[in-house]
Amino acid sequence: MKIDYISVSDIPSDSANSVHVMKMARELSRLSDDFRLFCKLHSLDSDAFEYYGVSNKFRLVNVFTLNFPIVSALLYAIILNLKRGLGVWSRLAYGRHLLSIVLANFIGGRVVYESHAMPSGKLAEFLERYLLGSGKCLFIVVISQSLKNDYVALMGEAAEAKILVLHDGADKLDIKNEFSKEGIEKLNVGYVGHLYEGRGVEVIVGCAKLRPNYNFYLLGGTPEDLDKWKRRVELPNLIFLGHKPHSEVDRYYKEFDVLLAPYQNKVSNRTGVSDTSRWMSPMKVFEYMAQGRPIICSKIEVLEEVLSDNENAILVNPDSVEAWVASIDRLNEDPVLREYLGGNARRDLEINYTWAARAEKVIENILSRI
DSSP states (O other), X not given: OEEEEEEEEEESOSOHHHHHHHHHHHHHHHTOSEEEEEEEEOSOHHHHHHHHTOOSOOEEEEOOOOSOHHHHHHHHHHHHHHHHOTXXXXXXXXXXXXXXXXXXXXXXXXXXXXXXXXXXXXXXXXXXXXXXXXXXXXXXXXXXXXXXXXHHHHHOGGGGGGEEXXXXXXXXXXXXXXXXXXXXXXXXXXXXXXXXXXXXXXXXXXXXXXXXTSEEXXXXXXXXXXXXXXXXXXXXXXXXXXXOOGGGHHHHHTTOSEEEXXXXXXXXOTTSSOBXXXXXXXXXXXXXXXXXXXXXXXXXXXXXXXXXXXXXXXXXXXXXXXXXXXXXXXXXXXXXXXXXXXXXXXXXXXXXXXXXXXHHHHHXXXXXXX
16 A cells, blocks of 8 residues: 655654654554655654654655745645655545645545544635545544544534544553552652643642652753743752653653643643643553553543543542642552552553554555545
């Protein structure tokens, strides 16, 4: 099978979508006879692969773009499809850039579209309805059952059979965790991710104030967000580590005893103008699961598609600092629970949510529909 992965991601960059794209590209390339990733390439190919810790090499195709939102998106779609060259009807186009996928479909090739949110306006809704009604669009991938439910409510029952739910994922890791058999005097509590509004940084700050005997590490964030939080709060047990290349993140995880995912009821994306809390499938949660460390996560309906309270995580009220502190204390005092939750989360990830399993499900559904 020949696959063109159509992306608008900056490669490399600190964005979560670029990690998602590179990890899926790695796995799809292993299942494809001829694979190309179209993206905004900002470095030599070798630097991009190293940045994401991707060992297998595939072809990266740089697509020129402008910084004018509507014109840029349309121009990007046109240039990308021109770069695909002749014979595109023999290649499947897969990706998240709506205009590029629609144009690829219009030209006559088979496509699979992946969506991480509901259509952002009437034009996007019109184009997605076009894809749902096109015989050349094999199916649409969404990242949560909640998102599929909202699509079906908007687009009608005909969308039910054409929308496939595939949560985000993480890599299976060859690690062995050692758990203390007693409470840890200086517990290391970790958070990995951006510092946008709605990510729960204020909750972590509150926990750090109430538990000066625990260390709280925050790995990630733009320089602007880091500067904002460092000016807002200064505590000796609250350590901002900043952004690290994705290939280096695992070595930090090894130092954390407990992992936090304090998403709030309204979660901003990178631009700060979109609320993703209803449909999100955060890669961070799956990377936490892969580590086999105990997770404390916000009790939000969409996250309960993957996490179960007291089975593979502890789920708590998103904005109750007292509940977060009590859960951290509980894990510190109960080493058996730490190992139980971490082990269950890791097994669930390895069975259901690896990038390899996700790519295999994509290919299986493609083959069953062509």
